[in-house]
Amino acid sequence: MxxxxxxxxxxxxxxxxxxxxxxxxxxxxxxxxxxxxxxxxxxxxxxxxxxxxxxxxxxxxxxxxxxxxxxxxxxxxxxxxxxxxxxxxxxxxxxxxxxxxxxxxxxxxxxxxxxxxxxxxxxxxxxxxxxxxxxxxxxxxxxxxxxxxxxxxxxxxxxxxxxxxxxxxLDPETHHPVALEPRFACDLAFLGNRLPDREARVDSYFLEPARLLADQRFLLGGSGWADKLLPENVSWLGHVGTRDHNAFNVTPKAVLNISRDSMASNGFSPATRVFEAAGAGACIVTDPWAGIEMFLTPGEEILVARDGADVADIMRTLEPRRAKAIGAAARRRVLAEHTxxxxxxxxxxxxxxxxxxxxxxxxx
Missing domain, CATH: 3.40.50.2000 (Glycogen Phosphorylase B;)
Incomplete structure (x- = not known):
């Protein structure tokens, strides 16, 4: 047809x-x-x-x-x-x-x-x-x-x-584990364009933890953030093309998913970023939204933070070995159920x- x-x-x-x-x-x-x-x-x-x-x-x-x-x-x-x-x-x-x-x-x-x-x-x-x-x-x-x-x-x-x-x-032919890339090395990375109905949540879930964790490195990818006042430990990359997403996801200790206001309030709307990050074996930290359990198990295959303070607490205690285990579990789940x-x-x-x-x- x-x-x-x-x-x-x-x-x-x-x-x-x-x-x-x-x-x-x-x-x-x-x-x-x-x-x-x-x-x-x-x-x-x-x-x-x-x-x-x-x-x-x-x-x-x-x-x-x-x-x-x-x-x-x-x-x-x-x-x-x-x-x-x-x-x-x-x-x-x-x-x-x-x-x-x-x-x-x-x-x-x-x-x-x-x-x-x-x-x-x-x-x-x-x-x-x-x-x-x-x-x-x-x-x-x-x-x-x-x-x-x-x-x-x-x-x-x-x-x-x-x-x-x-x-x-997930398209496993497109999003999969790759070699680490030094320019994406950090503790927590977030990739998303600057949008009116997400910016306040980015402030809360990403920039506030960065201010609370001055000894950790944060990486921001996406368009529109050029004039945004960022903490000193946050580096902005600009637009990150899809060919670089695997390295962007797999290199940091963890990556952050932040829903837009409407998606978070409605629930049952996992972003493409969740699946492409899981496909690369990334440890994902996400804001809460209804229906997460349909896709990934909190605490085992994804980490859920209620607010910016929760993100900071997660990153203070997240050991690299546990981060890798969570990323591997997420990859197994999406390959089995969400392709x-x-x-x-x-x-x-x-x-x-x-x-x-x-x-x-x-x-x-």
Whole structure:
């Protein structure tokens, strides 16, 4: 079957946290026999910061960020059996959603794939005139990056015909243990772009422990932090490309996961960073969120800190040997239960069930 997938970017992770998710899932779906074309706009300088070139498991079409180019890209939806519009494409999202639905042929499965469901649902609840309300009446299926039962319930309340979470996972061919790299050597590392609904949590969970542990080294990766006042024991790297993520994860004694406000309050939304760090065998320290136990066991496969003081207490007593054991346990767990191969099996079953229902309905 042919999939036309409209998303932010497959080729660049620059200001694009969904890149790892797209790559892992689409590669795994390709191996299950799907022929995929990914359409991404040339926006936010992402094409100047590519992490990968076009892969052999997916055709990539980069279109100009203009209304005419958008409409031309959307017209290709007519050639697909499955038409996917992701959230957060970054250029005229509402117009793109309308256009791909208009061009999708009769009998095609239309999918809204929400990679930031808490934010999208908040917008929909606060804006009854949001175009997505009307679009949900035409969409066959909503898939979400996470969110669990609360997100499924909210989407169905808003009129979605069907909604299922497809969680982040690990691509072991991409994220795996590598040799240590001296430039990433530190006690605790955090990788994340500076975002309004996460900055206060970064202050609490990362910068406060750094101030409390002046004898330890902290490393900050990600874009947007240039004018942020940092403690002397915190070094800022800037954007860290995906090709360097394995070394970034495996070299420090521990790495920190900090959820955005909306993800933490909603729960059941493990970041891609959690799985890629676990895949590299990193010892992960995370802020608390509902549903952690579905993915990793606290205290054995991941360490959970209630606040910045907890992070500091963990780092004061965390011995290298224990950190390595926790990282190894996390890697075993995600390889067994949380790979993109397994996620793609679920997506494949969902797609096939939809078309089987159509066949039954047509025969009645």
């Amino acid at each position: 042919k999939i036309a997938f409209y998303g932010s970017s497959l080729l660049s992770s620059y200001w694009n946290g969904a890149a790892t998710y797209y790559r892992g899932l689409l590669k795994a779906l390709s191996r299950r026999g799907y022929h995929i074309v990914f359409y991404e706009p040339d926006a936010f300088d992402r094409q100047k910061h590519r992490d990968i070139e076009a892969p052999d498991w997916c055709n990539v079409v980069v279109y100009e960020a203009t209304p005419d180019a958008l409409m031309q890209a959307a017209s290709h939806a007519a050639q697909a059996d499955i038409v996917v519009k992701a959230s957060g494409v970054g250029f005229e999202d509402d117009a793109l959603l309308r256009a791909v639905l208009d061009h999708a042929r009769a009998g095609a499965l239309t999918v809204f794939w929400d990679v930031d469901a808490p934010a999208t649902l908040s917008d929909l609840r606060n804006n009854p005139d949001h175009p997505t309300h009307e679009a949900l009446k035409r969409i066959g299926l909503v898939l979400t990056y996470g969110g669990g039962d609360p997100v499924v319930r909210d989407y169905r309340t808003l009129g979605a015909a069907e909604c299922m979470p497809i969680y982040n996972a 993109y191969t397994l996620r793609a099996e679920l997506v494949d079953a969902i797609f096939k069930a939809h078309f089987e229902r159509l066949t039954v309905e047509a025969a009645e």
